[in-house]
Amino acid sequence: MTSLPISCNSKQITMGSKDDQNLKMLFFPIMAQGHMLPMVDMAKVFALRGAAVTVVTIPGSATLIRPTIDLFNSTASSPIHLRLISFPSAAELSGNISSLPPLVQLLVFARDAALLSEPFDHVLKEIHPDCVISDIFLPWTNDVAAENGIPRISFIGSNFFALCAGDSIERHRVLESLPPKEETFVIPSLPHRIEMLRSQVRDPSKQNPSMTPFMEVIKRAKMVDSKDYGMLVNSFYELEPDYVEHYRKVLGKKAWHVGPVSLCNQEGSDKLIRGGGSKGGEECLKWLDGRKPGSVVYVCFGSAGDFTTAQLREMAVGLEASGSPFVWVVRNAGEEWIPEGYKQRIEGRGLIIEGWVPQLLILNHVAVGSFVTHCGWNSSLEGIAAGLPMGTWPLYAEQFLNERLLVDVLKIGVEVGSKVHDFASEERPVVEAGSLETAVKRLMGEGEEAEGRRRRVRELKEMGRKAVEEGGSSYNDVGNLMRELMERKARV
Ligand code: UDP
Numbered sequence: 001m002t003s004l005p006i007s008c009n010s011k012q013i014t015m016g017s018k019d020d021q022n023l024k025m026l027f028f029p030i031m032a033q034g035h036m037l038p039m040v041d042m043a044k045v046f047a048l049r050g051a052a053v054t055v056v057t058i059p060g061s062a063t064l065i066r067p068t069i070d071l072f073n074s075t076a077s078s079p080i081h082l083r084l085i086s087f088p089s090a091a092e093l094s095g096n097i098s099s100l101p102p103l104v105q106l107l108v109f110a111r112d113a114a115l116l117s118e119p120f121d122h123v124l125k126e127i128h129p130d131c132v133i134s135d136i137f138l139p140w141t142n143d144v145a146a147e148n149g150i151p152r153i154s155f156i157g158s159n160f161f162a163l164c165a166g167d168s169i170e171r172h173r174v175l176e177s178l179p180p181k182e183e184t185f186v187i188p189s190l191p192h193r194i195e196m197l198r199s200q201v202r203d204p205s206k207q208n209p210s211m212t213p214f215m216e217v218i219k220r221a222k223m224v225d226s227k228d229y230g231m232l233v234n235s236f237y238e239l240e241p242d243y244v245e246h247y248r249k250v251l252g253k254k255a256w257h258v259g260p261v262s263l264c265n266q267e268g269s270d271k272l273i274r275g276g277g278s279k280g281g282e283e284c285l286k287w288l289d290g291r292k293p294g295s296v297v298y299v300c301f302g303s304a305g306d307f308t309t310a311q312l313r314e315m316a317v318g319l320e321a322s323g324s325p326f327v328w329v330v331r332n333a334g335e336e337w338i339p340e341g342y343k344q345r346i347e348g349r350g351l352i353i354e355g356w357v358p359q360l361l362i363l364n365h366v367a368v369g370s371f372v373t374h375c376g377w378n379s380s381l382e383g384i385a386a387g388l389p390m391g392t393w394p395l396y397a398e399q400f401l402n403e404r405l406l407v408d409v410l411k412i413g414v415e416v417g418s419k420v421h422d423f424a425s426e427e428r429p430v431v432e433a434g435s436l437e438t439a440v441k442r443l444m445g446e447g448e449e450a451e452g453r454r455r456r457v458r459e460l461k462e463m464g465r466k467a468v469e470e471g472g473s474s475y476n477d478v479g480n481l482m483r484e485l486m487e488r489k490a491r492v
Contacts (some may be wrong), residue, residue, distance in 0.1 A: 011195050022078075023054040023482055023489070026129035027155075029121070030113070030137045031061040033275050038234050038378055039135070040065045041261035041359075042155070047078045048264070049478055054081040054127055056120070067273040084404045085119040085128075103473075105142075108398035116139040120184055124148045130489050133232055137217055139224040143412060151229035151488070152482075154221075158377050159235045160243035160255070161409060162401040165190060166249055175203060189250070191242035192409055199420045200400040208424065213402055230254030234261050236467035236474045239460060240405070256477045260385040260464045262360055262378070271360040275303075278356040284327055285361060291325055294369035297391075299364055300329040301374035305395055308425050309337040316342055318436030319350060324444050327351045327362065363388060370443040372416065372436070375402040384412070387461035389453040391416050391439045393431070396423045412457040 015283075025046050029039035036108050040055060043157040047053040055069065062084055073079040104329040121144050123134070129150060136156040145152040156163070165187050169175070172188045178198060189193045204215060235257045237244055245256055265271050272281065274375035288296060299319065301307075307315070312330065316339055319326050330352060338352070359379070362368060363386035371383040380402050400421055401402040405415030417435035422428050442450060467474040 022050065023131075023486055024052045024127065024129040025485075026054045026056060026124070026127060026132050028056045028132065028134040028138060028141055029155070030135040031058060033064060034376055034378055035135055035137070036061065036064055037275055038157055038259075038261050039133070040068055040157055041264050042133070042232065042234070042258060043080055044068075044072055044264045045258060045478060046260055046482070047072070047076060047080050048327040050078055051482065052078065052355075054083050054123075054129065056085060056123060057084045058116070059084050059086060060130050064276045067277060068270070071269060071273060073475075083123055084118055085123060113138055117141075117144050120144050121148070124150060130485050131229070136221050136225075139221045142224045142227055146227070149492070151485075152227075153230050153232055154225070154228045155232050157234065158398055159381070159402070159405065160233060160247045160257070161239050161405040162398040163233075163255075163375070164243050164246045164251065165194060165401045165404070166398060168202060175201060185394075191246060194404050194408055196400065196404065197419055200394070202396070202421050208427075230256065230481075233257050234259035234377065235256050235478075236260060236464055236472075238467060238473060239384070240409070256481045257420070258474050258478050258481075260381045260468065260474075263385055264467065268361065271364075272358050275356060275359060276357065278358060280353040280355050281358040281361070284351060284353055284357055285365065288327070288362065288365045288367040292366035293366045294326055295444075296365075296367045297322070297324045297326040297370050297372060297444065298356065298368050298388075299326055299372040299391075300359060300362075301331065301377070301393070301395065301484050302376040302379055303356075304331070305374040305376075306331050306425050308430070311425065311428075311430050312337045313339055314430055314433045315436060317432075318433035319440070320346055321433060321437040322440035322444070324440055325349050326341060326440075327353065327357075329355075331352050331355075360386075370440070372440070372443075375399040375406065377402055380406060381464075384410075384457060384460050385464045387454075387458045389413065389443050389450070389457050391436075391443050393418045394421075395425075395428065396421055410456065410460065412453050412460065414442045414453075428459055 005244055026042045027039050027363055029036045036057070043053045043055050055065065057065065062082060066082060069080050069082050085229060110241055117140055120141065124144065124490055125148065132141055132145040132152045133155055134152060136154045141150045168189055174185055174188065175198065184195055185198065187196065231253065232404050233255050236259055237257055244257060247253065267272055319328060328350065360382060363371060363382055368388065370391060371388045373379045373383060375392050375394040376399060380390065390406055390413045392413045394400045394403045395418065403413065403415065407415055416439045417431050418428070420428050444450070466472045469475060
């Protein structure tokens with residue numbers, strides 16, 4: 001029997017006396033920032049505990065994570081190996097997908113990624129990992145791993161609350177049984193009373209045909225779910241204890257909470273290059289240096305959140321009217337959306353950045369006092385880990401559930417007023433400027449309500465920090481999984 005991981009000291013940790021006794025873990029994220037970044041963070045967490053870690057991706061996506069892995073390896077005693085695999089032939093990837101919305105492109109890609117199964121199989125035969133941790137959107141990896149006798153653990157960039165709520169909505173066929181005139185419903189059998197609008201849940205019967213590939217991948221992922229060894233979740237016990245328990249007892253599945261994984265990026269340099277680095281980042285940080293502590297609202301909708309011109313213009317008016325300084329990250333937009341004279345009016349008070357920013361550095365800058373987010377789970381948890389109250393503006397996927405967690409359960413969020421789930425920006429009704437103005441004023445206000453939110457999120461920040469430290473809940477769950485896999489390895 002080998003010795004077990006007991007320390008998260010980044011310098012020297014071994015699990016056994018021989019290399020072949022190290023736990024070998026293979027991570028395979030899907031090719032999107034919102035999935036690659038937390039999985040590479042996770043890979044770092046396990047490598048720091050002495051696991052021999054390989055990250056698999058395709059050449060086109062390696063640029064997003066190579067700088068992070070190189071920097072990690074420059075000081076790590078257990079370096080991460082980056083292993084590239086290619087499609088057998090580019091022609092085999094379905095037609096021209098560039099005209100589809102970014103999210104649909106990703107999901108078409110997820111479906112076609114099954115073409116990678118042969119090269120993936122070669123990698124497994126060569127490396128013989130003790131487990132495969134692969135994206136939920138790569139369900140075929142379960143079959144390839146099983147053929148090689150390797151357990152597959154899935155990674156879904158979500159939290160226990162959303163997993164439990166999503167399961168309950170489906171299990172109780174809530175949408176199907178809702179009377180046609182009823183617009184709201186309460187999610188059954190959850191520890192808290194959670195009310196939602198019908199329009200905030202994806203309704204498969206009303207799905208745009210361009211989403212068919214998405215449906216196929218989701219369907220397959222759900223079928224495979226019960227065959228998985230378990231799931232890795234980027235969350236921590238103290239954040240949502242009722243839902244960790246509910247997930248384990250009611251859903252009866254194995255899951256390990258190992259987050260907030262973004263906290264493994266401790267140095268400024270780690271945070272700066274996460275996601276491949278950016279040009280606008282340094283300008284933004286310099287701008288923030290000149291602002292008062294806690295005075296700035298940071299507004300960002302993840303890696304793919306896009307909006308119509310009409311919506312962007314409303315946002316511009318709302319942010320201006322809020323009276324707070326702001327950093328606003330805009331994606332997929334040309335200059336023409338900016339209202340006339342707007343840039344001059346907000347000069348010195350607002351900064352608009354088109355493109356990628358170093359989000360972890362911005363969130364943790366002393367000048368930032370709140371975060372308006374699309375409630376992507378990474379962003380939400382990064383906001384919590386930075387101790388920031390959040391303005392919630394979900395767009396699609398499980399973001400509306402995350403909004404409920406932030407607003408109703410954790411009581412650290414203020415709803416902006418997004419009411420319709422849709423992947424296509426033009427299908428979402430425009431949220432008026434006044435709603436954003438009011439939400440920002442509530443977030444940045446001084447009364448007991450705003451102070452209470454700030455106090456609660458600062459407490460959660462502290463709990464998150466402790467969770468990943470030696471002896472903390474996430475630290476221990478990393479150890480629990482490694483121990484279990486080592487015991488399995490000793491048996492087989
Ligand atoms: N992110 C970033 N810079 C940006 C936009 C996003 O660093 O300009 C990072 C962010 O820190 C998070 C991830 O990209 O880790 C986005 O994940 P999330 O789940 O929030 O949203 P998604 O992009 O998947 O919708």
